[in-house]
Structure formats: C-alpha cells, structure tokens
Amino acid sequence: MLRISPLRLLGFQRFCKVSPLEPSGPRQYCLDPLSFREDACNQRVFFTTPIFYVNAAPHIGHLYSVLLADALYRHRRLRVPSAAATRFSTGTDEHGLKIQQAATTAGLTPAELCNRVSAQFQQLFREAGIASTDFIRTTETRHRQAVQHFWEVLKARDLLYKGLYEGWYCPSDECFLPEAKITRQPGPSGDDGPVSLESGHPVSWTKEENYIFRLSQFREPLRRWLRGDPQAITPEPFHHAVLQWLEEELPDLSVSRRSSHLHWGIPVPGDDSQTIYVWLDALVNYLTVIGYPGAEFKSWWPATSHIIGKDILKFHAIYWPALLLGAGMSPPHRIYVHSHWTVCGQKMSKSLGNVVDPRTCLDRYTVDGFRYFLLRQGVPNWDCDYYDEKVVKLLDSELADALGGLLNRCTANRINPSGTYPAFCSACFPSEPGLVGPSVRAQAEDYALVSAMSSLPTQVSDHYDNFQIYKALEAVSICVRLTNGFVQRHAPWKLNWESPVDAPWLGTILHVALECLRVFGTLLQPVTPTLADKLLSRLGVSATERNLGELYFLPRFYGHSSPFEGRRLGPETGLLFPRLDQSRAWLVKAHRT
Incomplete structure (x- = not known):
C-alpha cells in the first residue's frame, strides 16, 4: 500500500486533542520478548508485499517492491522446494476516501474504479513473471470477514473506545497533520488556504467522534520486541529509526471514520455510523491470505516477512505490531524495508511528467532484463536513480x-x-x-x-x-x-x-x-x-x-x-x-x- 509517507501518518495522535467518552484504567502489557521469536524449527515462510492503493496506475516503485518479494520467494523455493513450505502474497488496497473521490472524478462507482486499476496491477505482475501464490483485494468477502473479526477481538480485549479528536485533516492523504506540516498557499480563487507542506493538498480543521485504539499501552512492549531482535527490521538504519520514534510519546490511534463522510470501506461491527480506518483494514490483509480467523493461519503466523517501502514504515513497524499484540498475536518475523526510485535525480511525480511506466520498460528491455536491472541497482538503504x-x-x-x-x-x-x-x-x-x-x-x-x-x-x-x-x-x-x-x-x-x-x-x-x-x-x-x-x-x-x-x-x-x-x-x-x-x-x- 504505497500511499503516504510516515510523517503523514501520525494520524490524530500527536496533533489532535483526544477526549475519551468512556472512562478506562490503564492496562500494562509486560510481554516476554522471547514470545516474539520465531520457532527455529518452523520451516514455513510467508512473504508479503504491501497491497497497492488503486487511486493511480502502477509505477516502477510498485514493481520493485513485488520483485524483491518475488526473488526472496523464488530463492527460498530453491532451498526448500516443497510448495507447502513457502507462500507469497500481494494485492490491492481498495477502500478509503481517495478511492471514493477518484471514482467520483472519473464518473465511475468506487467498485468500477477498483476493478479497473486492480486489473492493471494484476496484468503488470503477470507480465513481469511474478510468482505470487495469492493476490488479495480488500473488497473481497473473505477480507471483510477477517477485518471485522479482528475488530471484535480488539473490542473484546477492551482496546477500543470512542473519543473526540480535532486537528488539521488532509482528505487526499487520509491523515491528520501537525501545525508544523501546514503551510498556506493561493488556491483556485487566489486566496491563501491551508495545505499540507509535503503533498500540497488542501487541509481543513476537523472535529470528529471516532473509535480509538489504545496504542499508548504498547510503547514498552514494542521497544522490548525490537531490542530483543535486532534483525526484526532490516536494514539496520530503519530498525534504529523505529526505536527513535518509540523514544517519544505514543498517543492513542483513531481507527474509524464517520460513514456519512466515508462510506467506501468496511463498516464497524455493530455501528454502521462508523467505517473502519483504511489502514487498519489494509494491514489485516496479511492475515486474510493465510486463512484468518480459521485455524490454518496459526501455522503461518508469525513466520512472515513483510517487504515494504520506507514511506510506510511506521504503519508496519509500530501500528501493525501493536494491533497484533493487542489481538493476542506476535509481531511479524521480519520487516524488510526498501527505499525509493527517482528518475534522473528527481522524485517521480505526475506534475513533473516523469512517472516511468513499468510495462513500457518490460517491453523495451525484456522482462528478465528489467527485473535484473531493478534488483541489481536497487539498494534498500537509500534511494536509487533510473534513466x-x-x-x-x-x-x-x-x-x-x-x-x-x-x-x-x-x-x-x-x-x-x-x-x-x-x-x-x-x-x-x-x-x-x-x-x-x-x-x-x-x-x-x-x-x-x-x-x-x-x-x-x-x-x-x-x-x-x-x-x-x-x-x-x-x-x-x-x-x-x-x-x-x-x-x-x-x-x-x-x-x-x-x-x-x-x-x-x-x-x-x-x-x-x-x-x-x-x-x-x-x-x-x-x-x-x-x-x-x-x-x-x-x-x-x-x-x-x-x-x-x-x-x-x-x-x-x-x-x-x-x-x-x-x-x-x-x-x-x-x-x-x-x-x-x-x-x-x-x-x-x-x-x-
């Protein structure tokens, strides 16, 4: 789900005032770090890519993520040929406000837009020789059932409460922003208006009542997990960055939106006035594809390696492990993080007109040639340049x-x-x-x-x-x-x-x-x-x-x-x-x- 940078992702937390509607006492999670370690005898390995947001056509950054996972999966199969021992999933993230807005702009229903763009990703991956064992779409029934069950588990463990928040909200980026990330620039009418400093998208001051996850209770368990396993996040600079984030306060996290504002998503069980936040929805895909909540998923979790871009590190290294711990599960075995591709020294951007079409590259350089180039030249630690x-x-x-x-x-x-x-x-x-x-x-x-x-x-x-x-x-x-x-x-x-x-x-x-x-x-x-x-x-x-x-x-x-x-x-x-x-x-x- 390559969508927003981690800086945009702090949600309402640090920047919004949260007022619990239900009193609750603090809960301590004193978990043994050993419980996070994969059984050395577990021979199963499950590789995942992010699920990619269908608000735009795929680019080489998406293909690079999938190629990394594909190569890891194929290499593992060379070492352990049994097909039952290794899985590899990818897919598309199809809920959220941006999809809702993009569909309206295109004169389509959200479902029509999702079908169209998801098909583009699937076609690209077929042409690139991607050998995934599952392609998940978050609009599938199996995923809706998994997300709602996961929600019910969090609720039963008293980790969700309703609260009020307020702050600068960016609809295009689907997140709240701190005052330091807001600037003013002229709009279509010529008047100055508040926009996101990073994306340039308009923001507005918003106050809402939503469900909130008790993220603050997981700061110490997360720190013990990462300190107990220096390879949990690779390469090391990203592991260090997450520990640095955890040195700061970890406020609770908003995990729903008003359905009157956002209807294109999965409803909160028992409360149709709220839609589950697109990121919680999306992260659960890693469980959906291994059969959650059925018994089968336990034989694959946590023997899981996530391959992700650095822009979604905070989602995967803080929010997702905390949600898993809250649901009584272990964090993923490994989180492999890669950097981005630039084009002739510049960030890929529609406005600059320099977005590289991966299908054109596959035709021009052959499938094997372009696979080799991206994996030979791509260095996870830092951004790499294409020309x-x-x-x-x-x-x-x-x-x-x-x-x-x-x-x-x-x-x-x-x-x-x-x-x-x-x-x-x-x-x-x-x-x-x-x-x-x-x-x-x-x-x-x-x-x-x-x-x-x-x-x-x-x-x-x-x-x-x-x-x-x-x-x-x-x-x-x-x-x-x-x-x-x-x-x-x-x-x-x-x-x-x-x-x-x-x-x-x-x-x-x-x-x-x-x-x-x-x-x-x-x-x-x-x-x-x-x-x-x-x-x-x-x-x-x-x-x-x-x-x-x-x-x-x-x-x-x-x-x-x-x-x-x-x-x-x-x-x-x-x-x-x-x-x-x-x-x-x-x-x-x-x-x-």
Whole structure:
C-alpha cells in the first residue's frame, strides 16, 4: 500500500486533542520478548508485499517492491522446494476516501474504479513473471470477514473506545497533520488556504467522534520486541529509526471514520455510523491470505516477512505490531524495508511528467532484463536513480557481453564440436595448488576462481537472508568476470582437439567454464527466471537438477564423479541476451526512415 509517507501518518495522535467518552484504567502489557521469536524449527515462510492503493496506475516503485518479494520467494523455493513450505502474497488496497473521490472524478462507482486499476496491477505482475501464490483485494468477502473479526477481538480485549479528536485533516492523504506540516498557499480563487507542506493538498480543521485504539499501552512492549531482535527490521538504519520514534510519546490511534463522510470501506461491527480506518483494514490483509480467523493461519503466523517501502514504515513497524499484540498475536518475523526510485535525480511525480511506466520498460528491455536491472541497482538503504542509458549500459555489459558471451564461447561448435560437457583432467588441474609436472596447466588465478565459485552459493544465500539481493547479483557478476578471465587467459580457441597434449587441457577449460555457467544459471533463477532456464537448458541441466540442494560445483576437482561429464548439451537457443544498444539503434533508424 504505497500511499503516504510516515510523517503523514501520525494520524490524530500527536496533533489532535483526544477526549475519551468512556472512562478506562490503564492496562500494562509486560510481554516476554522471547514470545516474539520465531520457532527455529518452523520451516514455513510467508512473504508479503504491501497491497497497492488503486487511486493511480502502477509505477516502477510498485514493481520493485513485488520483485524483491518475488526473488526472496523464488530463492527460498530453491532451498526448500516443497510448495507447502513457502507462500507469497500481494494485492490491492481498495477502500478509503481517495478511492471514493477518484471514482467520483472519473464518473465511475468506487467498485468500477477498483476493478479497473486492480486489473492493471494484476496484468503488470503477470507480465513481469511474478510468482505470487495469492493476490488479495480488500473488497473481497473473505477480507471483510477477517477485518471485522479482528475488530471484535480488539473490542473484546477492551482496546477500543470512542473519543473526540480535532486537528488539521488532509482528505487526499487520509491523515491528520501537525501545525508544523501546514503551510498556506493561493488556491483556485487566489486566496491563501491551508495545505499540507509535503503533498500540497488542501487541509481543513476537523472535529470528529471516532473509535480509538489504545496504542499508548504498547510503547514498552514494542521497544522490548525490537531490542530483543535486532534483525526484526532490516536494514539496520530503519530498525534504529523505529526505536527513535518509540523514544517519544505514543498517543492513542483513531481507527474509524464517520460513514456519512466515508462510506467506501468496511463498516464497524455493530455501528454502521462508523467505517473502519483504511489502514487498519489494509494491514489485516496479511492475515486474510493465510486463512484468518480459521485455524490454518496459526501455522503461518508469525513466520512472515513483510517487504515494504520506507514511506510506510511506521504503519508496519509500530501500528501493525501493536494491533497484533493487542489481538493476542506476535509481531511479524521480519520487516524488510526498501527505499525509493527517482528518475534522473528527481522524485517521480505526475506534475513533473516523469512517472516511468513499468510495462513500457518490460517491453523495451525484456522482462528478465528489467527485473535484473531493478534488483541489481536497487539498494534498500537509500534511494536509487533510473534513466534509460543506465539500464542499457548495465544489461549490455553484464547479461549480453559477460554472461551471454561466455555461454556462446563455451558452446560454440568451433571450440566445442562434440556439443558435450567435456571431461575434466585432474592431471591438468590437480586439487592441490603448486604441484608441478608435465601435464599441470592450472595457474594460481585458476585456484582463486575455484575458491570463489565454491563459496558463491553460500555467499548469495547469505545476501538474500540479509535482504541484499543487489549484493547477491554483484557477487555473481564478479564471478562471471573471473570466469571470463579464466577463459581469456587460457584461450581455448588456440588449442587443438586433435593434439594429445592440448585436448585434455582444452576439455578441462570448457568443463570448468560450463560448471561456472551452471552455477550462474541456478543462482539467477530468482531474478531472471526465463534467461536462467534458457541457460540451464542449453547446458543440458534437467528440471530436477536446478535446486540449491543439487548445486555441487566442480565435483571432479574434489575427486568425485560428475553427472554432467560427457553429457550432451541442450539444443542451440540463439543469443542468451541480445545487446540493447544495437537493437535500440535499429529501432531509432527504422523510426526515422
């Protein structure tokens, strides 16, 4: 639900006066931090993206969130192939005042608008190869039932009360703002009016009676949770930011709106005069998709990893865990946070006309190419910049030239006329470096390559576990360069298969290079699934040999047999990845003529 920045999200809390209509005494939550930790034996993992607000078409920021989750999910499936062990959900957030207003402006009913824009998200995700196991829409019956049940649980635990609040309210951003975030600027009539300093949207002073959640009672439990698990929020700067927020007062939170003002939402159970606040509604989607309130959800919660943008951190790291604790549940296992994409150094904005259409990018750079670019260049800790030339340069260098060129060299008929995985010669490449002899051809740099490749799968897995997919791809790219250096150094095209001296070493060079390619193809499956399939199929690697559990690099070097030695390569499939600068130049020329 990429919608508002965390600064807009403090609701009525700090800036509005809350007057309880019902007296209540303070309740203390002294929870054991150990209760927040996932059982080490729990093998189930549930990845989620935000659910995306349907007030506008999807952009590359939405696609980036989903690609991060998709890559984590796919990598997990390589480690634990059982489909029953891993889930991955995404979806659309379809309630709230902005949807109500956008539908009126478009001359549609809210339901018609939601159907139209949700379909755009679903089509984008299909075209991008997203492998989610569930797509949730908050207008579904199953979700309404889950939200209302969750509300009833909070109510039964005396965590909801009615109160009055007042403050500056921004309808477009669906939140209250502090005085410091309000400025004045000329409106359509020329008169100065109050607006949000961040979004520029008009605000008005509002006073309302709503249901309020006793958020203030959860400040200490939240602090114990985060201090007890330094990896609960990753990367670390975001974990630190949340702890800093919790150093301040944590006022109670408004969780409903007047239905006369906001009718497009889920009614409060037993009180049709109130509509459940869109953010509480939206957050419960993570429970809906695992069967809440049925018994099934307990086997998936809290083994959950949320992948979110930094602008919605406060919702997910403070409000959502507090609501869960209030309902008698644990916080999510992990909250992975990523930063945003800018375009040529500027924030994406409709007014600037620089919003990048992800579907155009998928067509222009191919699905695998654009997936690779976003995940290779996106760094969760800070904002990353997009421009066309950057995409072309990266993909041509790393996918077309380095990886594609390596595959073409090692499978070309001129160098590999038998079309097989050639035999490895231990006499040419002994397992112990430094040996000398008439057959020894391996050099010190070659042993460095074997060492780097042997550790690469573990290194990549560690980067995935630390939410550093860009580092995983960087590690693969470094090894691709090392492998190209190995081939270039020994120049197999200068050797002769007919020579009894050259042939064993020529076969060994190709065997090592093909083994490296097999590892690259296996490790790239979560990011570039079609390209990886093409590469592995060209090498003759079967579907049952593509999991991480089957990934044994260069077993012949370590004295073991290899199932690939002597195997015929798969059929020729053409270029692994065509150079984009050439294709783009051709398109420009064709357009001019």
